[in-house]
Amino acid sequence: MVELSTPAKWALRLVAVAYVFFLVGWPVINLAQRTFADGWTAFVQTFQDPDVTHALLVTVEVSLWAVAINTVFGVGMALLLVRYEFPGKRLLSALIDLPMSVSPVVIGLALLLVYNGRDGWFGPWLESRGITVIFSSPGMVMATCFVALPLVVREVVPVLEEVGDDQEQAARSLGGNAVQVLRRITLPSIKWAVVYGVVLSLARSLGEFGALKIVSGNLTGRTQTAPLVVEQKYTNFSPDEAYALSFVLVLISVLCIVVVSALRPKESSE
Numbered sequence: 001m002v003e004l005s006t007p008a009k010w011a012l013r014l015v016a017v018a019y020v021f022f023l024v025g026w027p028v029i030n031l032a033q034r035t036f037a038d039g040w041t042a043f044v045q046t047f048q049d050p051d052v053t054h055a056l057l058v059t060v061e062v063s064l065w066a067v068a069i070n071t072v073f074g075v076g077m078a079l080l081l082v083r084y085e086f087p088g089k090r091l092l093s094a095l096i097d098l099p100m101s102v103s104p105v106v107i108g109l110a111l112l113l114v115y116n117g118r119d120g121w122f123g124p125w126l127e128s129r130g131i132t133v134i135f136s137s138p139g140m141v142m143a144t145c146f147v148a149l150p151l152v153v154r155e156v157v158p159v160l161e162e163v164g165d166d167q168e169q170a171a172r173s174l175g176g177n178a179v180q181v182l183r184r185i186t187l188p189s190i191k192w193a194v195v196y197g198v199v200l201s202l203a204r205s206l207g208e209f210g211a212l213k214i215v216s217g218n219l220t221g222r223t224q225t226a227p228l229v230v231e232q233k234y235t236n237f238s239p240d241e242a243y244a245l246s247f248v249l250v251l252i253s254v255l256c257i258v259v260v261s262a263l264r265p266k267e268s269s270e
Helices: 006-035 041-046 050-083 089-101 104-115 123-127 137-163 166-173 178-189 191-206 210-216 226-235 239-269
Strands: none
Touching: 006 239, 041 239, 050 089, 050 137, 050 191, 050 226, 050 239, 089 137, 104 123, 104 137, 104 210, 137 178, 137 191, 137 210, 166 178, 178 191, 191 239, 210 226, 226 239
8 A cells, every 4th residue: 555645645635625625515605605695585485485385395205205115125125135145136236226327317218118108018007097107106206216226225235244144143043033033133233324325315315306307297286396396497587496495405415414424423332
């Protein structure tokens, strides 16, 4: 390992901080300045708009459903990848990472082709039974689950590999069934990884735009989410409202990261 001199270390730190500041910090600060340039009036008026409040409620509802589903299946798939050997394991691992390499717009289009009620693969069959997926909540939840899928899995897998399965095997040898081992041994050992994945998944879900614009139909007062309202307000020459709503979404994401940062040291101190 090459040992760097003190000036070189400081130079690298300065470059790293400057890079993060100009890429993330400066745009966020500029957004906050634009949001409150005229005081709190525009900010308060934005959230008195029923379309904005409805979009926020839809965003929260879809995100919570997606996070709950991804948490259950994410932990299950992590256990499957780490604890078991089966044909197609590498393929499953690759498919889990697929949302990280594919544009969300492509994901939304793929869901549209499969579940569209008119000419989708399963859409006509589902709609004949009164189930509407596209341009409705189920499709929005599916799209959000897809884009946030890897976040829980990839946080839990390394922790499961690190803790091993010795305690789980000992518990089984003492007569513990699968549910007892999962509840008393496995889940406590991965709890902070699950929390971290859940928080990241929530932040990702709240900000999803591309896939939801395709599958939701962007119907004002019905299926429109907060990021879609931001685009609508900005393109309709209402930048103050777009800034205010964007600031709230950024603030929620920052709070999610702060929560994770606050939780992680507690695990190391236990």
